[in-house]
Amino acid sequence: MNIAVASGKGGTGKTTVSVSLALYMSLGGSSIALLDCDVEEPNVNLFLRAPIAKTENFSVLIPSIDHVLCTGCGECERICAYNAIAIIKGEPLVLADMCHSCGGCFHVCPEKAIIEIPKKIGVIESGSAHGIDFAGGRLNISAHMSPPLIKDMKKLHHDADVRIIDCPPGTSCPVIESVRGCDFLVLVTEPTPFGLNDLRLAVNMAKALSLPFGVVINRAGIGNDDVEKYCKKNDIEILARISNIKRIAEEYSRGDCSSYILDNYSNEFDRIVNHIMEKTAADVSL
Amino acid sequence: MIKELVVISGKGGTGKTSIAAAFSFLAVNKVMADCDVDAADLHLVLNDTIIESGEFIGGKKALIDAESCNRCGLCVSYCRFNAIHDLYKVDDLSCEGCGVCAFFCPSKSIEMNDHISGRWYISKTPYGPLVRAKLGIAEGNSGKLVTILRQKAREIAYKKSHNLIIVDGSPGTGCPVIATITGATHVLIVTEPTVAGIHDLNRILELTRHFRVQTSVCVNKADINCEKKHEINELCRTNDVQMLMEIPYDIDVIHAQIAGKSVVEYSNGPAAAAITKLWEEVSDAVF
Numbered sequence A: 001m002n003i004a005v006a007s008g009k010g011g012t013g014k015t016t017v018s019v020s021l022a023l024y025m026s027l028g029g030s031s032i033a034l035l036d037c038d039v040e041e042p043n044v045n046l047f048l049r050a051p052i053a054k055t056e057n058f059s060v061l062i063p064s065i066d067h068v069l070c071t072g073c074g075e076c077e078r079i080c081a082y083n084a085i086a087i088i089k090g091e092p093l094v095l096a097d098m099c100h101s102c103g104g105c106f107h108v109c110p111e112k113a114i115i116e117i118p119k120k121i122g123v124i125e126s127g128s129a130h131g132i133d134f135a136g137g138r139l140n141i142s143a144h145m146s147p148p149l150i151k152d153m154k155k156l157h158h159d160a161d162v163r164i165i166d167c168p169p170g171t172s173c174p175v176i177e178s179v180r181g182c183d184f185l186v187l188v189t190e191p192t193p194f195g196l197n198d199l200r201l202a203v204n205m206a207k208a209l210s211l212p213f214g215v216v217i218n219r220a221g222i223g224n225d226d227v228e229k230y231c232k233k234n235d236i237e238i239l240a241r242i243s244n245i246k247r248i249a250e251e252y253s254r255g256d257c258s259s260y261i262l263d264n265y266s267n268e269f270d271r272i273v274n275h276i277m278e279k280t281a282a283d284v285s286l
Numbered sequence B: 001m002i003k004e005l006v007v008i009s010g011k012g013g014t015g016k017t018s019i020a021a022a023f024s025f026l027a028v029n030k031v032m033a034d035c036d037v038d039a040a041d042l043h044l045v046l047n048d049t050i051i052e053s054g055e056f057i058g059g060k061k062a063l064i065d066a067e068s069c070n071r072c073g074l075c076v077s078y079c080r081f082n083a084i085h086d087l088y089k090v091d092d093l094s095c096e097g098c099g100v101c102a103f104f105c106p107s108k109s110i111e112m113n114d115h116i117s118g119r120w121y122i123s124k125t126p127y128g129p130l131v132r133a134k135l136g137i138a139e140g141n142s143g144k145l146v147t148i149l150r151q152k153a154r155e156i157a158y159k160k161s162h163n164l165i166i167v168d169g170s171p172g173t174g175c176p177v178i179a180t181i182t183g184a185t186h187v188l189i190v191t192e193p194t195v196a197g198i199h200d201l202n203r204i205l206e207l208t209r210h211f212r213v214q215t216s217v218c219v220n221k222a223d224i225n226c227e228k229k230h231e232i233n234e235l236c237r238t239n240d241v242q243m244l245m246e247i248p249y250d251i252d253v254i255h256a257q258i259a260g261k262s263v264v265e266y267s268n269g270p271a272a273a274a275i276t277k278l279w280e281e282v283s284d285a286v287f
Helices: A014-026 A044-048 A075-079 A104-108 A147-153 A173-179 A193-208 A226-233 A246-254 A257-280 B016-026 B074-078 B100-104 B142-159 B175-181 B195-210 B226-239 B252-258 B270-286
Strands: A002-006 A032-036 A052-065 A085-088 A091-094 A114-129 A132-139 A162-166 A184-189 A213-220 A238-243 B003-008 B030-034 B049-064 B110-125 B128-135 B164-168 B186-191 B215-219 B242-246
Touching (some): A002 A173, A014 A162, A044 B195, A052 A091, A075 A104, A104 B100, A184 A193, A193 A213, A193 A226, A213 A226, A213 A257, A238 A257, B003 B016, B003 B175, B016 B164, B016 B186, B016 B252, B016 B270, B049 B142, B110 B142, B142 B164, B215 B226, B242 B270, B252 B270
Parallel strands (some): A002 A184, A032 A132, A184 A213, A213 A238, B186 B215, B215 B242
Antiparallel strands (some): A052 A114, A114 A132, B049 B110
16 A cells, blocks of 8 residues: 655655654554655655665666767757757757656667667665665756656555655645555645645645545644634545644754654554545555 | 845745745845745735736647557557557656657657646735746646746846846755756755754755855754754855854744734744844845
């Protein structure tokens, strides 16, 4: 089973919930994998602290031109929808950052002057801690596109009973890649106007993708009750509430909040898990 | 010359938008641009009225004509994004608009059509013009939309003889953030004294260095963890980046948001005072 943890707004507590949920579920004896798909700002392992046992490079394919064979016909430039090849003084120039690895230029070149070579855009780190298998992507700085790395990450740990996927913020392509194929979506929000606005976007995403979902309200009590009203009005299940208390903020700042949260909010996590089991009819020993 | 001040953070939820909103109140002769096209929030505290809007064509999507398609399967084998399924239907969520399938289709049964990926808006606020956008759910090409917003903001600033654009950025380090910071006058990074804040600050500093944009840092909720705050100071020193201001945790920031106002308009508390001082320092750096 795959559980994705997402939110429209950044900084609402996705990672806190992902890590705490993984730790909580691992207590039941099921095999749990935790995947950090927020590859632009990967923070899961700051909290899980799994020793990294393996670091693998991740590459995408980009064109490389054999300038001896190339006649400068310009077919590659014409087929490229991303302006990643420009013919300059009769010679193609590859703008690697723009390339989407579609292979069009490679296939179209009449002289077979284009080969595809790997370009490293990030790494995938893996390890385990507290009985949880961890894998996290890390996009290189100045690399533009995270979805291929996220897609590759999601091939990992398929044999785990439960995979928990920590998603990037937002609702656009990196998030879609992260939540694709998941069985349940946990949306983390905070009870503020920004939190509510971005929760609406995330709910629309869940509905557009026909994913079952529920809401976790983090920092409950900090703002107003508009998020509660919104959920009630739209018949959205509030799975859990984690209070806005200074102790959690302080422990979070050191990367330590999960043990406090599990000690004090185990009922809430129990509710999250029971709800997911009910909605997905999953058979996992917890 | 029009200056562009960008507020970003790497990590989400550090207070970018609250600070950008306060700057919108404090600065004169400026245009605001909310370049968080995924989850725009700045307009919620600027009380905006939309005066113009338009479609954003993010790219193209393939469409297969079922009648003329001879089901040869060439498109399926060419598609690198697994966007064409067995029944010769294109999955719009997976299609990247490369057009390779259409190019090679022997029966010319595939059309590449413009795809509306979102909308942009120009609005007026009591504090000046605001440009913002709404990327559709599950859409890509956010970098292109950011570029359009920055262009529109520059046009408005030019027309109105305003000399400043205040840009609220998005979290992360990827395509929309790169499109937001390239060529900007100054980037202000808003961080927080937490392990995640510091980790992400390191990455975003590397990004602004890579694109050679003048950068400074401020710490929001600075009193949550003194030790981590010192780590940030040290990090700024070793990176030779100016650390401008520490903003204390102040619940008025949330109360202002609920009141639909910026914190400097709403409150005289410690956060408002620090951000007012921060604005003076940032404007010195920008101008």
